[in-house]
Amino acid sequence: MQSISKPLNIGLWTLQGLLSILFITGGIMKLFQSIPQQQEMYPWTGQVPELFVRLLGVIDLLGGIGIIIPALLKIRPQLTVLAAIGIIMLMIAATVFHISRGEVNVVGFNIVVAILAAVIVWGRSKYKLYQK
Numbered sequence: 001m002q003s004i005s006k007p008l009n010i011g012l013w014t015l016q017g018l019l020s021i022l023f024i025t026g027g028i029m030k031l032f033q034s035i036p037q038q039q040e041m042y043p044w045t046g047q048v049p050e051l052f053v054r055l056l057g058v059i060d061l062l063g064g065i066g067i068i069i070p071a072l073l074k075i076r077p078q079l080t081v082l083a084a085i086g087i088i089m090l091m092i093a094a095t096v097f098h099i100s101r102g103e104v105n106v107v108g109f110n111i112v113v114a115i116l117a118a119v120i121v122w123g124r125s126k127y128k129l130y131q132k
Contacts, residue, residue: 004127012123015116016068016080019087022113023064030057044101063087067117071124081124087117 004012029038030045030053038045038053045053066083070076091114095107 004123008123008127012120015120016071019084019113019116019120020064020068023060023067023087025064027057027059027061027064030054030060032057044097044103059086059090063090067120077124081121084117084120084124088114088121091117 029041035045035050035053042053063083063086066079067087068080070079070083091110095110095114098104098107098110
């Protein structure tokens, strides 16, 4: 593994922090807000089973924790790469879900998040994971 440059490492940590906040926030909302409250931000939540929404909340929360905590604590930092891969897979599934519902206008967000997660996979796979 190569040594990582300081600007690249700062960029990766920034991306990890942003994705972590995004997914932890989304996970908490999907887990603990009522479905009517969620429909303001996620209109589809009222059209699928509540169990599906809650399960997605758990997945989002785990993704948000996994993208930053293992590398931050230097405990199995390779899990950060696996979490980023999981986020990419989740964004692909979300893109298919939205396209199938005719919501093509919202897939840009999913694509951008998948690209950001792919940058983390690339950076944290190629360089030392544990550097801050």
